[in-house]
Amino acid sequence: MARVDALQAFLDAAFVAFDQFAQDIRARRSVMEIFAQLEVPQPQRLNIGKRLPVCNRHIESVLATKTGRPSLDALLERFAGIEPMLEWKWRSVYDHTASENFLMSHANTMIVGPGGLEDRQDLWLGATLLAPNVRYPDHDHAPEETYLVLSEGEFQHGTSEWFSPGMGGSFYNPPGVRHAMRSGETPLFAFWALLPDRPRH
Numbered sequence: 001m002a003r004v005d006a007l008q009a010f011l012d013a014a015f016v017a018f019d020q021f022a023q024d025i026r027a028r029r030s031v032m033e034i035f036a037q038l039e040v041p042q043p044q045r046l047n048i049g050k051r052l053p054v055c056n057r058h059i060e061s062v063l064a065t066k067t068g069r070p071s072l073d074a075l076l077e078r079f080a081g082i083e084p085m086l087e088w089k090w091r092s093v094y095d096h097t098a099s100e101n102f103l104m105s106h107a108n109t110m111i112v113g114p115g116g117l118e119d120r121q122d123l124w125l126g127a128t129l130l131a132p133n134v135r136y137p138d139h140d141h142a143p144e145e146t147y148l149v150l151s152e153g154e155f156q157h158g159t160s161e162w163f164s165p166g167m168g169g170s171f172y173n174p175p176g177v178r179h180a181m182r183s184g185e186t187p188l189f190a191f192w193a194l195l196p197d198r199p200r201h
Helices: 005-021 025-037 053-063 070-085
Strands: 106-113 124-130 144-149 154-157 170-173 179-182 188-195
Touching: 005 025, 005 070, 005 106, 005 144, 005 188, 025 144, 025 170, 025 188, 053 070, 053 106, 053 124, 124 179, 154 170, 179 188
Parallel strands: none
Antiparallel strands: 106 124, 124 188, 144 170, 144 188, 154 179
16 A cells, blocks of 8 residues: 655655654654554545635645744645645534634644544544634543644643743643643644554553
8 A cells, every 4th residue: 555645755754853853752752653653554535625714714824934944844845735635624522711712713634543634543643723812622632642833832731831832842741631722823833643552561
């Protein structure tokens, strides 16, 4: 089974960027396992491309960002190459911790993972876009997670205060930890990589 060139090019760029910017030893272990599993392609879903209104308003400006860091610029360029093939979705479950404008002002896409462009169960690699001045709801999930942030914005996890990773910032969420994010005056854009079934050593 062969991957389409554009998706493979994106995954190659994602590995370089995550490897460069993920510093937490737990994140590095998780990322290495994810990209090792990605060496074996899985079936690709065809003709699923769908943008939400927030994408039409903000994704082009996000993808036109020049970070001055070659690995991040390459990642954004390669993501632009697959973005029309991706299915963007709203988060269907949220509570009072979300801002009132949340529903129409955010979008998530699964690039590789359950229901993604490459449909598989062993890992999740996707992205989130928030319009300006939006708070994503508190949420948690069983898989551990590593973020790679490609914009300004703030994040919170566990009992931490809000923090700003900055362009190229990366951090690790242990399994089950509650976390959230919020944008400021500009859109927030970040990639996330989750490992549902990490082998126990």
